[in-house]
Amino acid sequence: MINNISIYIHIPFCIKKCNYCNFYSVPYKSNLVNNYISCLKKEIENFSPSDEYCVNTIYFGGGTPSLLSFHHLFKIITAIKNEFTIAENPEVTLEANPVNITKTNAKNWKICGINRISLGAQSFNNSELEILGRLHSEKEIYSAVEIIKEYCTENVSMDLMYGIPFQSMKTWTSSLKEAIKLEPKHISSYCLTLEKGTYLSDKKDEYSFPDENMQSKMYEQMITVLEKNKFYQYEISNFSKKGFESKHNLNYWKGGEYLGFGASAHSFYKMKRINNFSDINKYIEELAHKNPPIEKSKQISHREFISDKIVLGLRLNKGISISEFRNKHNFDIEKEYKDVLKKFFESGYLTKQNDKLKLTSKALFVSNSILSDFV
Template sequence: MKEISLYIHIPFCIQKCSYCNFYSIPYDAKLTENYIRSLTKEISQYKNRNNTLTSIYLGGGTPSILSFAHLLSLFSAINDTFSTPPNIEVTIEANPATITKEVAQNWKILGINRVSIGVQSFNDDELKILGRIHSKKEIRPAIEMVRDNCTENISIDLMYGIPGQTHETWMKSLQKVIELKPKHISSYCLSLEKGTPLFDEQEQYTFPSEDVQKEMYFRMLSFLEINGFFQYEISNFSKKGYGSQHNISCWKGKEYIGCGAAAHSFYDMTRRENIPDVHRYITYMQNDQSVCKTKKVISEREFISDMIFLGLRLSRGVSLSYLKKEFGFDVTAEYSETINKFSKLGYLTIENDHLKLTKKALFVSDEILSEFV
């Protein structure tokens, strides 16, 4: 049996956040019902592949708005289709405003053992600008509800670079997170994406400058380290043994199946993207048509580039001997110019057979990583 991870996309949200350019639409009960039916059908199509799952990830959108009945249908389809060893990581993304005691208890019954909560900030003005549906007072009860009734394996998402955010409000948010004792923290800089309300209304706001964002990032690194968090990826931090298995597997170039509208997959050296439209996705599934929008077979050379590009995001970096042994690929020879250039600038280093970004490079990593594509 071949090992693979599974991603399920739930593209429904109660309200669109002002900065969000992920594929999601407003929650609608009838539409969700039809979507879940189509999703279970798509999952079942993988029945003959003989796959053993290494992790399951329900992302979105806001998967935490799904009812127990809908989640049960999904997990029944997953268990009927794949071999699912006990104790694999099963994550659900959640919005604090959707978590109740009953919801958390249901997740436990279903085998969900990791909850990733989109907190973003502990400042109500910042939450309002982001268009989040929760306020700061809902965060602590939501996290305690998860811990008491489902799992202590909780991840918190935080954001910096928010209009009006200062070093003081940023450090306060970080302090609050630490007090809530999560096992994992993901923290991304707000990026202004075309087509979002925040992009269109950007003139109204004062954004922290790039220098301030950079300082926020480095203050966070020190603060989280002092508080016992290990940085295992550019934007991800965990207590020992609590790194996200699902994401680490993707960053290592392992195979994954994505089901649902707009979901991406990578298996059999092929990248696939599903139709990013719930209505068409449902119609196509009902008519037994393919929901795959694009399909690209990648060459071994492209795969190696992806492994380097993704592997450099991880603190441990990219194993040079592994690529040499598995593919006969000499990273230092193939990328000698790039490696020399960035090593001289103090952005790249080779330590114990691993090519990795230095701490100084972490905030400007996109520019460096793009040279390995």
């Protein structure tokens, strides 16, 4: 039997650190990038995939993958094609920063087979963009989308952020509406969280943040505005036009297998969770010594697999199928999680509709604390 698998490629370079970001990234330096791309190619070539797998999604995430030159991107895509069996129409996503969108880049991405762009727009308000430390203005988002659509792909996803200091319901609604006007196929939206060590966290006393009550109202407003405009919510933070859900992320949420290449990339493969070294120098050093750049590898138990699959599956609006767990995984959710289910049915956070368990709309904004009870 052939199984689908996803590939994630981590590109940990950014021109400048955004004020809210704690993802692993380092400044872009051409020598380091050259070295890193050669190591990435090596890592892909050293992996021997078993022939029961077929790659149906490839995702370039970061960092800022749109900083890569054509030559670098092509090198990686070619290495993947040479090593793996690729599905007929794979979804190939590149995360892009509006400042890197030029006609030449967009044309090159198309040549490389990129057929989905995830654009880090975040906000259509210049003061908010400045507070976030983004390098682009509102104006650059409009031209970016125009260029991507004309020279690369119509399949554009946009990231938006709420909970930004000094953001009001009015500016949030306006960002949503401006995004909709540009007709993306997909919108992902996350609430700003203050991560330790970030600029905004260090300077938090100098800013006024929307409180939790306001954040929850912003979340509700987002659902209302997007649904009115025929974006359907298929995951807690993700909305799409019909047929344009992120196949790559759906694979994660359904508990599917994936391979991550690059510094700080993670994999889930043959019931093992594998983490690469985050530090780029350590990653390069290990590959230079012909070692796999793996920091941790853990075989997970059937029980861990099941609880991960429940937690991830409940993020989806479709919920999870009780019978699928029983028949496919020999696991009786209703028996094993009897007390947890009772608690959340009673509090109105969870519903059971026929065979499906789903979070209720009331639970969506506070989902993390609910889902942790299934671990």
